[in-house]
Amino acid sequence: xxxxxxxxxxxxxxxxxxxxxxxxxxxxxxxxxxxxxxxxxxxxxxxxxxxxxxxxxxxxxxxxxxxxxxxxxxxxxxxxxxxxxxxxxxxxxxxxxxxxxxxxxxxxxxxxxxxxxxxxxxxxxxxxxxxxxxxxxxxxxxxxxxxxxxxxxxxxxxxxxxxxxxxxxxxxxxxxxxxxxxxxxxxxxxxxxxxxxxxxxxxxxxxxxxxxxxxxxxxxxxxxxxxxxxxxxxxxxxxxxxxxxxxxxxxxxxxxxxxxxxxxxxxxxxxxxxxxxxx
Numbered sequence: 001x002x003x004x005x006x007x008x009x010x011x012x013x014x015x016x017x018x019x020x021x022x023x024x025x026x027x028x029x030x031x032x033x034x035x036x037x038x039x040x041x042x043x044x045x046x047x048x049x050x051x052x053x054x055x056x057x058x059x060x061x062x063x064x065x066x067x068x069x070x071x072x073x074x075x076x077x078x079x080x081x082x083x084x085x086x087x088x089x090x091x092x093x094x095x096x097x098x099x100x101x102x103x104x105x106x107x108x109x110x111x112x113x114x115x116x117x118x119x120x121x122x123x124x125x126x127x128x129x130x131x132x133x134x135x136x137x138x139x140x141x142x143x144x145x146x147x148x149x150x151x152x153x154x155x156x157x158x159x160x161x162x163x164x165x166x167x168x169x170x171x172x173x174x175x176x177x178x179x180x181x182x183x184x185x186x187x188x189x190x191x192x193x194x195x196x197x198x199x200x201x202x203x204x205x206x207x208x209x210x211x212x213x214x215x216x217x218x219x220x221x222x223x224x225x226x227x228x229x230x231x232x233x234x235x236x237x238x239x240x241x242x243x244x245x246x247x248x249x250x251x252x253x254x255x256x257x258x259x260x261x262x263x264x265x266x267x268x269x270x271x272x273x274x275x276x277x278x279x
Contacts, residue, residue: 118141137166146159176199176208181196199212220234227266233259236255
């Protein structure tokens with residue numbers, strides 16, 4: 001098993017299409033208005049590493065049934081948010097710590113069609129606005145995934161999820177999540193990927209979209225130099241919460257741009273790995 005030292009910086013710029021002036025009193029909404037990219041799904045640092053060189057799970061999978069796969073991560077990140085209340089004027093800024101354990105288990109069946117389930121928890125802790133810390137978001141979903149190999153350097157993936165979200169004791173939400181990912185190896189040390197997800201949100205199971213529609217667009221570039229890995233990922237999110245979505249929570253449409261920069265190095269490095277792609 002290998003460990004990894006990672007430095008990560010995430011910057012979020014948000015602009016509300018509509019909204020009142022911010023208030024420092026405890027908010028009345030049953031969920032935080034802060035950015036909740038519950039399915040931005042930019043590739044985590046551990047998975048990024050294994051796009052370009054084998055890791056622990058690569059060798060573990062060799063000992064498991066060929067069609068069974070799983071992924072377990074625990075992401076700890078810090079970010080700056082420029083507009084935590086999604087207000088049109090006088091934005092309030094804050095520094096946020098996030099903990100996000102994530103577990104996926106799947107099985108590849110006929111014609112590279114994967115059926116899988118996923119569970120994750122998101123916990124945000126705000127430095128300056130403690131009233132935004134209270135929700136702990138949990139997600140439970142199942143989905144279908146189909147992988148396509150275009151050529152030796154390019155792959156394409158279609159994905160569909162049905163997901164339940166619990167963000168507080170009195171708030172339950174349901175999402176349909178169709179999505180796609182295009183991955184291109186530019187060389188033995190560089191990979192480019194694009195991911196798009198359409199989040200269709202409702203209140204009850206299989207009741208969507210009745211609250212909001214949120215398209216996500218993510219573009220990422222990963223580069224390795226020796227044992228160092230550099231990741232640059234940008235995501236654009238648009239939250240459509242206008243009528244007829246009168247039950248949206250929060251009832252504020254919004255645009256967000258998230259930039260994520262990561263630098264990592266294995267600690268310690270006892271096994272030398274070769275690139276998965278030829279030079």
